[in-house]
Structures are given as structure tokens and as C-alpha cells.
Amino acid sequence: MTRTISILGATGSIGASTLDLIRREPGKWRVVALTANGNAADLARLAREFSAEVAVVADEASLPALREALGGSGIEAAGGAAALVEAAARPADLTVAAIVGCAGLAPTMAAIEQGRTVALANKEALVSAGDVMTAAVARHGTTLLPVDSEHNAIFQCLAGNDPAHVRKITLTASGGPFRDWGAEQLTAATPAQAVKHPNWDMGAKISVDSATMFNKGLELIEAHHLFPVGLDKLAIVVHPQSVVHSMVEYRDGSTLAQLGPSDMRVPIASCLAWPQRMDTPCEPLNLAALGELSFRAPDEARFPATRLCRQAAEAGGAAPAVLNAANEVAVAAFLAGQIPFTRIAVMVETMMTRYSPSAPAVLADVIGIDAEARAHARELLELA
Ligand code: NAD
Ligand code: MG
Numbered sequence: 001m002t003r004t005i006s007i008l009g010a011t012g013s014i015g016a017s018t019l020d021l022i023r024r025e026p027g028k029w030r031v032v033a034l035t036a037n038g039n040a041a042d043l044a045r046l047a048r049e050f051s052a053e054v055a056v057v058a059d060e061a062s063l064p065a066l067r068e069a070l071g072g073s074g075i076e077a078a079g080g081a082a083a084l085v086e087a088a089a090r091p092a093d094l095t096v097a098a099i100v101g102c103a104g105l106a107p108t109m110a111a112i113e114q115g116r117t118v119a120l121a122n123k124e125a126l127v128s129a130g131d132v133m134t135a136a137v138a139r140h141g142t143t144l145l146p147v148d149s150e151h152n153a154i155f156q157c158l159a160g161n162d163p164a165h166v167r168k169i170t171l172t173a174s175g176g177p178f179r180d181w182g183a184e185q186l187t188a189a190t191p192a193q194a195v196k197h198p199n200w201d202m203g204a205k206i207s208v209d210s211a212t213m214f215n216k217g218l219e220l221i222e223a224h225h226l227f228p229v230g231l232d233k234l235a236i237v238v239h240p241q242s243v244v245h246s247m248v249e250y251r252d253g254s255t256l257a258q259l260g261p262s263d264m265r266v267p268i269a270s271c272l273a274w275p276q277r278m279d280t281p282c283e284p285l286n287l288a289a290l291g292e293l294s295f296r297a298p299d300e301a302r303f304p305a306t307r308l309c310r311q312a313a314e315a316g317g318a319a320p321a322v323l324n325a326a327n328e329v330a331v332a333a334f335l336a337g338q339i340p341f342t343r344i345a346v347m348v349e350t351m352m353t354r355y356s357p358s359a360p361a362v363l364a365d366v367i368g369i370d371a372e373a374r375a376h377a378r379e380l381l382e383l384a
Contacts, residue, residue, distance in 0.1 A: 002030050008088055008107050009098035010034035011042045013203045014121045014147065017264045018096050019046060021272055021280065033087035035099070035107070038062040044069030054078060056087045058103065085110045094272070096147070097122040100205050101328050102321075102370045105129055109363050115140035119271035121147035124328070127221045128321040129366045134225050136363075144226070145271040150219055151226055152267035153245035153258035158227065161250065166229045168249040171219055172239040173298065174199050176210040178341075179238065183302055189341035191334060199242040199262040208331045212344050213298065217309025218327075221320050224313050231313055236306055238296045243285065261285055304345045312352065317359030318369045319352065325373035326351035333381055343384075351377055 005022065009015050015034075022029045031050040036043040038059040044066055047055035054076040057066050063079030070077045078087065088095065088107035095111035096119045097104055104122040109129070111118050113136060120126060126133050137144050146152050150171045158166075177196055178186060194211040195204050202210070209215035216236055223234055242262040249255040260266045263282045272278060300307045312319040330344040339347070355376050360366040 002028065003093040004030050004032050004091070006031070006033040006035075006088065006090065006092040006095045006111070007098060008033070008035045008084075008095065008104060008111070009100065009122070010046055011036040011039045012098055012100060013201065014096070014098035014264060014268070018098065018268050018272070019050065021265055021269055021278070022050070024281070025278070032090050032092040035084055035087060037099075037103075040065035040069055047075050048073055051075070054087050054090070056083050058084050058099075081106065089114065091116075093117060094119060096268075096271070097125065098147070100124070100203055102128045102324060102367075105133075105366065105370070106363065109133065109136060112136050112142045112144070113140055115142050117143040117145060117274075119145045119147050119268070123148055123218050123222045124324050126225055127218050127324045128370055129360070129363065130221075130225055130316070130320055132360055132363060132366055145274055146222075146226055147264070147267055147271055148219060148222065149260075149262075149264065149267045150246040151222060152270055153260075154223065154227055154248055156258045156270065157246070157248040157256040161248075163227065163229055165251045166227075166233060166248060167251050168233050168235055169223060169227060169229060170235045170237050170247045170249070171216060171223060172242070172244050172246055172295075173213065173216040173236055174210065174242045175238040175240055175298075176213065176215075178211050179240065181302075186302065187340055187342045191337065194334070194341065198240075200264070202264075204335060205328070205331055208334060208344075209327070212305050212331075212341070213303035214305040214309070214327050214331075214344070214348075216298070217305040217307075218324065220306065220309050221313045231310065236298050238298050239293065241290065241293055243290065243293055259285060304349070308345065308348055308352065318357045321360065321366055321369045322351055322355055322357070322373045323348055325370045326377045329374050329377035329381070338381065339384070347377065347380055350380060 031052040034052045035056040040062045056078045060080040067077045088110040094117045097108040098121040105125040108125045195207040247257040269280045312323040326348045330347040333339045
């Protein structure tokens with residue numbers, strides 16, 4: 001049976017991994033929408049290869065290039081924020097939400113409103129919107145499948161169990177490329193060093209988030225919404241090998257963990273095939289060759305991000321959206337060489353103490369808070 005699929009953020013790392021799996025199942029999928037920010041040439045190439053119904057660039061300035069690259073193909077070309085939402089709203093059995101940042105929120109919500117299945121990689125959207133998104137999921141009867149490897153692991157470990165029996169959920173963190181660096185060294189960390197992750201091959205923004213540990217902090221907030229067992233039951237452990245992707249401990253003392261290679265095609269495949277299973281080309285785990293798995297407590301003195309994210313989750317309301325916006329602006333500034341690595345967390349903390357808008361009730365509120373928080377964060381950058 002052919003299933004229809006849309007991929008928001010098709011030209012990114014998660015997009016490429018998803019399309020790699022789809023390519024291996026000819027005839028199984030029909031592609032509705034593929035989207036990108038501005039990379040018209042890559043997007044057009046993918047749209048042609050997968051015979052997409054529509055290709056959309058979020059950046060309208062790239063639309064002429066997209067139109068030209070798709071000339072004669074019969075594939076619709078569109079551009080701009082409204083076109084992105086319109087494409088995400090087109091009926092598809094499965095939508096993979098893989099845009100990076102809060103920029104993916106409106107199209108992800110449009111996909112959720114279809115009431116079908118959304119495989120969510122775009123954690124910033126859920127972190128920012130929180131209850132606004134989970135309420136939409138419930139209202140529309142949507143199935144939300146977590147792509148993020150930790151949440152996908154937890155989702156698998158919870159299957160068939162009553163969440164009421166959960167004692168603890170532990171997210172594993174690789175610790176990123178700087179996990180063994182001293183405080184002095186961290187102040188001098190460069191963008192090139194930060195995007196070189198030891199275990200995973202990912203987009204630049206999430207790679208920096210892994211280096212600061214904001215990725216794990218955002219994932220804590222993500223887990224808080226996906227698995228509402230209470231913040232006090234969510235823990236983080238550093239596990240440098242990235243083999244155990246997360247764990248669920250039950251009241252009887254049993255801990256269930258999901259293990260796998262550090263290749264996002266494994267959790268993506270779990271979403272594509274759910275509730276079935278499918279083959280992937282990933283190397284199977286070889287535990288004897290690995291020899292050892294190690295675990296240690298996170299160091300919040302060197303990496304304050306997880307503490308800040310926990311505070312934002314506890315505060316609720318607009319706090320996570322403010323934290324996320326501040327982090328997005330700070331990461332972009334760090335990648336552009338404007339601020340030192342350690343300033344990212346400082347900026348986020350400053351924003352959280354100085355700016356506390358009231359809680360969002362609807363999508364437009366979240367988008368407004370995000371925009372305003374970004375403007376405030378940029379002002380902070382200029383003052384420095
Ligand atoms: P990426 O930078 O490789 O790709 C991002 C995609 O989003 C691209 O297609 C890009 O064109 C598009 N995009 C960027 N800015 C946009 C904008 N303003 N408007 C519309 N589209 C835009 O990122 P990635 O590593 O694939 O990550 C995507 C999401 O998945 C992130 O939220 C990330 O946290 C999450 N995630 C990624 C991984 C991973 O291994 N890469 C793992 C877990 C979760
Ligand atoms: Mg993750």
C-alpha cells in the first residue's frame with residue numbers, strides 16, 4: 001500500500017536521512033511536499049527525484065531559482081511563509097517535521113491540524129509552543145511520533161506500559177565535543193570545533209546545542225511535553241558512547257533501555273514504519289567490539305544549559321519560548337564569530353531574568369513571543 005509523505009526541511013540532515021530510507025522502498029511512498037529554506041537547487045533536485053507534488057522555499061527570494069530549476073517537470077513551485085504552511089496543510093499520511101528552529105512551528109502546527117501522523121524532529125517548535133502544540137495534537141486526534149533519538153527510545157520503552165508505573169525517565173547525553181574541556185578552554189572554543197560532534201553528523205545549530213548542552217536541556221522540555229510524568233521524574237545522564245539512547249525505570253525496579261547505532265536513520269525508520277518495523281542499512285551494534293558503556297553525572301557548573309532549561313520548564317508559560325529564542329539568536333551569533341562560546345548560556349540566562357511575557361494561549365501568541373524575544377536578544381548582542 002502506498003503512503004503519502006511530506007518532509008518539512010527536506011534538504012537538512014534529518015531530511016536527507018529520511019529520504020535515504022524512502023529511496024530504499026520504491027513504490028511504498030508518494031511524496032506530497034518537500035520544503036527548504038533557500039537551497040533551491042538541492043530542493044529541486046530532490047523534488048524531481050521523488051516526483052514531489054510541490055516544492056517550497058521559505059525564503060521567497062529563492063522562488064525564481066526554484067521555478068527555473070523545476071521548469072518542465074510539472075512540479076509546483078512555491079515560496080514564502082504562507083506557502084510553507086499551505087504545503088504543510090496538504091493531506092499526507094505522514095509529515096516529517098525537520099525544519100530547524102522555531103521557524104518550523106507554524107508549518108508543523110499546520111501538519112498537526114490535519115489530524116494524521118507527524119514525526120517530530122523540530123524540537124524547538126514543541127519547546128516554544130508547549131501546551132499550545134500538545135493541545136492541538138489532542139484536539140485533532142493527531143499521532144505525534146518522536147524522531148529525536150532519546151524521545152524515540154523513551155517512546156519505545158513506554159510501549160505496552162502504563163505511564164503511572166514510571167519511576168524515572170533518564171535521557172542520555174553524549175556530552176558533546178567539549179565534555180572533557182576545562183572552563184578556561186571553553187571560553188576559547190571556536191565554531192569549527194563546536195560543530196564537530198564526536199558521535200553524530202548533524203546540522204550546525206543542533207551541533208552547537210550539543211556542545212553547550214542546550215540540546216539536552218531542550219530535550220528535557222520536549223520530554224516533559226511528550227511524556228507528562230512530571231519534571232521531577234526526568235533525569236539526564238552523560239553517556240559518551242551514544243549507544244543507550246534513553247531509559248525508563250518502572251516502580252518494580254526494572255529499567256528498559258533502547259540501544260542502537262548513533263545513526264538517525266534508526267529512530268526515523270521507527271517513525272516511518274510505526275507500528276511496524278522496517279529494514280535500515282545501519283551497521284548493527286557490536287557490543288563486544290565496543291567493550292564498555294560508561295555513564296556520569298552532568299556538570300552544570302561548566303554547562304549551565306540543562307539547569308536553565310529545567311528552570312524554564314518549571315516556570316512554564318512563555319519561559320521556554322523565550323529561552324529557545326534567546327538560544328537561537330545566541331547560537332547564530334556564536335556561529336558568525338560575534339560572541340564567545342560561553343556567552344551563549346549567559347545570554348539565555350540574562351534574557352530569562354529580564355523578559356517574561358505572559359503565557360501564550362494560541363499559536364499567534366507563541367509566534368509573537370518568539371519574535372519579540374529575538375528582538376530583545378539582538379539588542380543584548382548590540383549592547384555587549
Ligand atoms: P539542518 O540545518 O541540517 O536542516 C534544517 C532544514 O530546515 C533544512 O532543510 C533547511 O533548509 C530548513 N530551514 C532552515 N531554516 C529554515 C527557515 N527559517 N524556514 C524554513 N526552513 C528552514 O538541521 P537538522 O540537523 O536536520 O535538524 C532539524 C531538526 O531536527 C532540528 O530541530 C534538530 O534539533 C532536530 N534533530 C536533528 C538531529 C540530527 O541528527 N540532525 C537529531 C535530533 C533532532
Ligand atoms: Mg536528541
